[in-house]
Amino acid sequence: MHRIGRGANSWSDVHNALTSAALLGAGDVAVGLSHSGETLEVLEPLRRARSQGARTVAITNYPRSPIARAADIVLVTAARDVTFRTGGLAGRHAQMIVLDALYIGVAQRDYALAGHPCDVTAEAVSGHRTRQR
Numbered sequence: 615m616h617r618i619g620r621g622a623n624s625w626s627d628v629h630n631a632l633t634s635a636a637l638l639g640a641g642d643v644a645v646g647l648s649h650s651g652e653t654l655e656v657l658e659p660l661r662r663a664r665s666q667g668a669r670t671v672a673i674t675n676y677p678r679s680p681i682a683r684a685a686d687i688v689l690v691t692a693a694r695d696v697t698f699r700t701g702g703l704a705g706r707h708a709q710m711i712v713l714d715a716l717y718i719g720v721a722q723r724d725y726a727l728a729g730h731p732c733d734v735t736a737e738a739v740s741g742h743r744t745r746q747r
């Protein structure tokens with residue numbers, strides 16, 4: 615989202631996520647990712663963001679999970695668990711595809727605003743490639 619001029623943060627620490635959620639309000643969006651939909655470190659900040667008036671989105675493999683019930687919008691993945699790796703690589707890939715689709719959707723919704731920041735940020739890092747395109 616940063617590349618298209620939209621402020622976004624990603625928190626892996628529950629304390630940072632909760633303090634960030636406490637500062638959200640109307641006009642803000644909080645996204646929670648949990649394959650099982652039962653991860654408390656994801657669920658608690660999402661609930662807090664919603665109580666502050668932010669719009670909440672859950673990305674989960676289980677549409678009847680606690681995180682799905684706590685969100686305004688639920689985006690459901692379809693990753694199959696394997697015996698020794700519940701919520702593993704397949705779940706992460708499915709979540710990344712959904713996040714990528716959200717990014718593209720936001721950029722396309724207001725291309726006039728997204729186009730310039732995308733061009734500027736691409737140019738800013740262009741010198742860090744071994745081969746110019």
